[in-house]
Amino acid sequence: MLESLRAGRDIERLVMIDDIELGAQLREIIILAEAAGIPVDAVSRRELEGQSQTKRSQGVLAVVPDPRYHSPEAFVTAANRKGESALIVMLDGVQDPHNLGAIARTADAAGAHGLIIPERRAVGITPGAVSASAGALEHVRVARVVNLNRAIEGLKEAGVLVVGLDADGEIGYTKADFTGPVVIVVGSEGKGLSRLVRENCDQIVSIPMAGKLSSLNVSVSAGIVLYEVLRQRNAKRSAG
Numbered sequence: 001m002l003e004s005l006r007a008g009r010d011i012e013r014l015v016m017i018d019d020i021e022l023g024a025q026l027r028e029i030i031i032l033a034e035a036a037g038i039p040v041d042a043v044s045r046r047e048l049e050g051q052s053q054t055k056r057s058q059g060v061l062a063v064v065p066d067p068r069y070h071s072p073e074a075f076v077t078a079a080n081r082k083g084e085s086a087l088i089v090m091l092d093g094v095q096d097p098h099n100l101g102a103i104a105r106t107a108d109a110a111g112a113h114g115l116i117i118p119e120r121r122a123v124g125i126t127p128g129a130v131s132a133s134a135g136a137l138e139h140v141r142v143a144r145v146v147n148l149n150r151a152i153e154g155l156k157e158a159g160v161l162v163v164g165l166d167a168d169g170e171i172g173y174t175k176a177d178f179t180g181p182v183v184i185v186v187g188s189e190g191k192g193l194s195r196l197v198r199e200n201c202d203q204i205v206s207i208p209m210a211g212k213l214s215s216l217n218v219s220v221s222a223g224i225v226l227y228e229v230l231r232q233r234n235a236k237r238s239a240g
Contacts (some may be wrong), residue, residue: 002028002147012062019081069143072114073155073204075113075114076181079181086181088115088155090148091118101129112117118147162200163182163205165193170202173206178233
């Protein structure tokens with residue numbers, strides 16, 4: 001909630017339990033809402049819980065418009081304006097909102113310029129994803145596309161390297177060059193990368209596994225590679 005207000009996200013109104021005790025965080029929420037001209041409605045606890053989708057409202061809810069989506073090319077444009085190499089994360093069929101939220105949180109921490117998700121057979125920006133992102137989805141731009149492969153083609157035309165992440169990758173992830181514009185593609189929780197998306201990637205990289213398990217959770221894998229991107233870019237800046 002605080003992250004939404006601090007980020008200046010469009011909020012239609014707040015709904016708050018009428019007799020709730022105002023701690024420091026709730027006071028700040030009310031102050032920011034009043035400053036932004038956002039109305040605050042007082043309701044009973046029962047009414048508020050009836051409106052909550054997560055059932056973990058903590059006494060206050062924000063009523064917001066539909067999420068605002070962007071085009072994948074807008075991420076490249078935004079990066080160029082900052083004088084940075086684009087860093088984009090594409091989710092190929094991720095179903096769990098907690099994974100989407102966790103990936104968004106790490107993407108924000110690593111300085112990514114945007115996330116790309118498909119319209120169908122994948123999770124969108126749900127209340128669970130927003131909660132799991134710890135506010136990151138208020139800052140990280142998201143593109144929701146009809147066809148991931150068309151999005152990949154458009155990014156390639158814009159000079160972006162497309163790197164897929166898979167247990168059977170051709171090279172270890174530390175061997176790839178992430179210093180230029182790049183989109184990291186991660187697959188679904190059960191099936192990994194879809195066939196056409198995998199074929200359209202410029203490279204497929206893997207994370208070495210030394211234990212008994214053969215794979216990592218998708219959000220953990222994405223985090224490992226994103227921080228390798230950040231490491232390489234920081235090293236390049238230091239050397240330059």
